[in-house]
Amino acid sequence: MDYQVSNKAKIWTTVLMIVGIVFTGIGVIAAAGDGHLGQKFLGNLLSNSFFFFSIAITALFFLALQYATESGWYVYVKRVIEAVTGFLPIGSGLLIITFLSLTFTNGAHIYMWMDPEVMNEGGSHYDALSAGKGAYLNTPFFWIRTLAYLAIYYIMWKGFIKRSLTMDENPDLAENIHFKNYRRGALFLVFFAVFSSTSSWDWIMSIDIHWFSTLFGWYVFAGSWTSAMVVVIILLLYLKKLGYLPKVNESHIHDIGKWVFATSFLWAYLWFSQYMLIWYANIPEETTYYLMRIEHYKLLYFGMFIINFSFPMLILMSRDAKRHAGILTFVGLVILAGHWMDVWIMVMGGSMGPTASIGFMEIGMAVLFLGLFVRVILVKLSKAPLVSKNHPFLDESLHHEI
Numbered sequence: 001m002d003y004q005v006s007n008k009a010k011i012w013t014t015v016l017m018i019v020g021i022v023f024t025g026i027g028v029i030a031a032a033g034d035g036h037l038g039q040k041f042l043g044n045l046l047s048n049s050f051f052f053f054s055i056a057i058t059a060l061f062f063l064a065l066q067y068a069t070e071s072g073w074y075v076y077v078k079r080v081i082e083a084v085t086g087f088l089p090i091g092s093g094l095l096i097i098t099f100l101s102l103t104f105t106n107g108a109h110i111y112m113w114m115d116p117e118v119m120n121e122g123g124s125h126y127d128a129l130s131a132g133k134g135a136y137l138n139t140p141f142f143w144i145r146t147l148a149y150l151a152i153y154y155i156m157w158k159g160f161i162k163r164s165l166t167m168d169e170n171p172d173l174a175e176n177i178h179f180k181n182y183r184r185g186a187l188f189l190v191f192f193a194v195f196s197s198t199s200s201w202d203w204i205m206s207i208d209i210h211w212f213s214t215l216f217g218w219y220v221f222a223g224s225w226t227s228a229m230v231v232v233i234i235l236l237l238y239l240k241k242l243g244y245l246p247k248v249n250e251s252h253i254h255d256i257g258k259w260v261f262a263t264s265f266l267w268a269y270l271w272f273s274q275y276m277l278i279w280y281a282n283i284p285e286e287t288t289y290y291l292m293r294i295e296h297y298k299l300l301y302f303g304m305f306i307i308n309f310s311f312p313m314l315i316l317m318s319r320d321a322k323r324h325a326g327i328l329t330f331v332g333l334v335i336l337a338g339h340w341m342d343v344w345i346m347v348m349g350g351s352m353g354p355t356a357s358i359g360f361m362e363i364g365m366a367v368l369f370l371g372l373f374v375r376v377i378l379v380k381l382s383k384a385p386l387v388s389k390n391h392p393f394l395d396e397s398l399h400h401e402i
Contacts, residue, residue, distance in 0.1 A: 020368025027361025067185030
């Protein structure tokens with residue numbers, strides 16, 4: 001039975017987007033007189049564009065990982081993962097709009113390296129340390145890298161989706177397509193190993209222009225991976241509740257639950273490693289990142305860590321919890337909000353410092369993006385048969401038991 005977007009789902013996603021627009025509008029009006037409207041708006045646009053795009057691209061990484069390792073368990077639920085990757089073109093477009101807006105506003109006090117008054121000697125806000133990074137952090141080179149990331153991601157995504165549909169229609173080509181996906185999956189992992197870090201440096205870490213961390217790219221990737229696994233498991237549970245994918249068993253759910261659990265620990269390990277090394281060294285140019293966030297966002301910052309680490313550790317530890325739809329949904333939604341908060345603090349903490357806060361604009365834009373994200377995924381899900389046909393490992397997936 002192929003999936004069709006229900007009227008109820010259309011209504012709810014539309015309501016989310018309308019509420020998001022209204023709340024964002026209220027936030028814009030409220031911020032109109034404080035002199036930081038453009039910076040605040042574009043900062044929130046960047047954090048939400050990056051957060052939801054990162055979920056889609058990390059879902060594509062997870063799909064490529066299954067291809068490269070020739071896994072069998074996931075084949076029956078492959079279309080669910082592919083649907084999450086379907087936000088990639090929209091997410092790429094939103095990122096391009098965001099970066100264009102920042103470029104035309106000289107960085108809007110978010111990307112200070114885009115401001116000639118900061119980077120050019122003789123400028124009114126010239127900063128020698130920032131200017132010293134100008135060989136890498138300059139607008140033309142930034143755009144070259146960004147367009148390269150997005151173009152390669154899109155080409156690889158398009159190829160995976162096209163071959164997946166071709167396999168459905170041409171059983172005689174199934175083996176050839178499988179091995180082509182195997183090779184392309186391994187190639188994508190090579191690109192992603194580099195781009196996942198460098199894009200994090202370009203799009204997020206460069207906001208704090210004086211600061212850098214060699215762990216930052218891995219840290220951001222781990223948070224995106226956890227968020228992607230949460231979206232996949234919630235979407236799978238939603239479909240199963242509606243009566244789709246009847247052969248999804250507790251073992252399929254358990255496997256994805258284990259990914260949520262494991263990636264949460266990976267993220268927490270990298271959070272602690274980055275924090276502990278900088279705290280122990282106590283070098284001023286490194287500690288400034290944490291001092292600002294702890295002094296002005298202490299509750300949000302440590303609360304985000306506790307949520308993203310403690311909830312999966314305490315609740316998802318047992319085997320039964322990883323197979324329970326209600327527990328997985330609750331924990332998933334909580335840590336998804338926690339990782340959104342993580343990205344928001346990374347962006348707004350670096351761009352606006354102590355003046356940033358959670359208000360109508362922040363909530364509204366997050367809800368707007370969430371409604372769009374869910375709507376796009378559900379529409380993508382309805383564009384292809386819900387079960388991938390003719391895959392060599394389909395029978396293994398149907399009889400998957402652990």
